[in-house]
Amino acid sequence: MNSNVLVLNASYEPINICMARRAVVLVLKGVAICEEASPHYLHSPTRKIPIPSVIRLRHYIKVPRIREKRPTKKNVLIRDRNACQYCGKKASPSELTLDHITPRSRGGKTRWENLVACCRRCNSRKGDQAMTDAGMSLLKRPREPVHPFQLHLFRARGNVRKRWRKYLYYS
Ligand SMILES: [Zn+2]
Structure with a gap:
């Protein structure tokens, strides 16, 4: 129940990350549809409800521009x-x-x-030398994450990473 769910706009743009309970409510209300299921279930006295991993809103909503994540x-x-x-x-x-x-x-x-x-x-x-002057090199070229949500992807573990990955290359 504490798992995070990726929320996509109707356009598939990632717009938020919410808690599983909230995601289930949005799906049950018909506000969102489940795009990717998680292997977990929410148990009510009468039902077993699959917990989504990725949901998508049925109707496009205007979202204030997500602030660029700073390279802190x-x-x-x-x-x-x-x-x-x-x-x-x-x-x-x-x-x-x-x-x-x-x-x-x-x-x-x-x-x-x-x-x-x-x-x-x-x-x-x-020290204060440029990398090449110090005779050092980088393992890989550093880049800006494609989308701020990629930071969440980097933090996410194994299977969550797998289920979210394809939605996080939106630009
Ligand atoms: Zn080192």
Whole structure:
């Protein structure tokens, strides 16, 4: 019952994430339809109601523009899954730093493409140098998540990730 449900607009654009109970109510009221079911059920005294994983509203609603997610340390660590992007070491958020690939002192911007999770060891090795000057390279090129909801996707676990994935490349 505590699982999250992805809510799509009638146009399939992801617009929200809600709790399972709310999603079931929307489906029962006919406001939304279940696009992807979860393997879980809600048990009432008389019925066994499947809990959706993704629902879609029957009627298009106007949604205020979702604010762009900022590349804060927290968000970058979610994107990079708490792994140093230089050596691949996984660590807890408190043990990771937010690294400007091109240091700010050299004009590097605070943008998704210039920020990566970095362990303390790599951070002190790199210091204030540009990545290539320090003889370091990245495991993969950092990008801005395609859609703010992708941050939720990065956070979601195994099967939820599978069921939500195809809806989160909307742009
Ligand atoms: Zn590292």
